[in-house]
Amino acid sequence: MSDNKAVLSLMAHPDDAEFMCAGTLVLLHKKGWDIHIGTMTSGDCGSAELGREEISRIRRNEAAVSAKILDGSYHCLECDDVFIMYDRQTLVKAIKLLRQVKPAVVFAPSPSDYMVDHEITSKVVQTACFACGMPNIEIEGVDPFEPIPHLYYADALESVDILGNNIEPKILVDITSVMDTKEKMLCCHESQRNWLMVHHGMDEYVLSMKRFADDRGNKIHVKYAEGFRKHLGHGYPHDNILRSELGDLVFER
Numbered sequence: 001m002s003d004n005k006a007v008l009s010l011m012a013h014p015d016d017a018e019f020m021c022a023g024t025l026v027l028l029h030k031k032g033w034d035i036h037i038g039t040m041t042s043g044d045c046g047s048a049e050l051g052r053e054e055i056s057r058i059r060r061n062e063a064a065v066s067a068k069i070l071d072g073s074y075h076c077l078e079c080d081d082v083f084i085m086y087d088r089q090t091l092v093k094a095i096k097l098l099r100q101v102k103p104a105v106v107f108a109p110s111p112s113d114y115m116v117d118h119e120i121t122s123k124v125v126q127t128a129c130f131a132c133g134m135p136n137i138e139i140e141g142v143d144p145f146e147p148i149p150h151l152y153y154a155d156a157l158e159s160v161d162i163l164g165n166n167i168e169p170k171i172l173v174d175i176t177s178v179m180d181t182k183e184k185m186l187c188c189h190e191s192q193r194n195w196l197m198v199h200h201g202m203d204e205y206v207l208s209m210k211r212f213a214d215d216r217g218n219k220i221h222v223k224y225a226e227g228f229r230k231h232l233g234h235g236y237p238h239d240n241i242l243r244s245e246l247g248d249l250v251f252e253r
């Protein structure tokens with residue numbers, strides 16, 4: 001059991017966490033963990049009608065309302081959709097957030113995914129986890145902290161890389177018991193849900209989330225699951241802290 005019970009999901013866009021790891025966040029919340037949901041952007045391209053500022057304001061609010069369901073905090077690093085860069089400015093923002101939150105567990109997007117924003121975010125988070133303890137990286141207002149957090153990568157969208165190859169999760173979390181809360185969190189992102197509703201004429205937003213969780217669940221013979229892979233590079237913790245915290249709900253393959 002860990003003394004530090006802070007978890008940070010740092011994904012590219014508002015609603016990425018709700019699709020990919022919110023169920024696991026609910027389970028950690030029930031175990032007394034402090035929940036932090038961060039996004040690189042405010043989702044400023046997530047509308048065909050509203051301007052960037054207006055949709056950003058709406059989506060920051062939707063993300064904060066979703067985090068609040070878990071008594072959690074929402075953090076936006078104010079990068080721009082499609083223009084998330086692996087550069088000093090972005091890394092400093094990410095390291096600063098990690099030093100503020102001091103998470104024991106971090107969730108990041110899949111290193112290979114359908115959108116480059118996700119892939120760059122994955123790299124930024126990888127480095128931010130590694131660098132948050134380095135004293136020579138000085139950032140005003142925050143102090144370095146150790147150890148390097150447990151870093152988990154979420155599934156890629158539709159679990160394929162850009163060449164169509166399947167990406168298999170090595171860790172699956174049974175989220176069946178908390179699907180109602182995951183759905184409630186996703187539905188906080190009303191602007192996106194409504195947009196898809198108009199396009200598809202049905203609630204494709206919620207349906208696609210459930211289809212994917214159902215597919216992950218099939219792998220371990222439960223109704224719904226979320227899949228992850230752990231960062232096992234040098235210096236990062238290797239033990240599966242999710243398994244220690246959530247016990248039999250976590251399957252390793």
Ligand SMILES: [Zn+2]
Pocket residue numbers: 012013016118
């Ligand atoms: Zn995204």
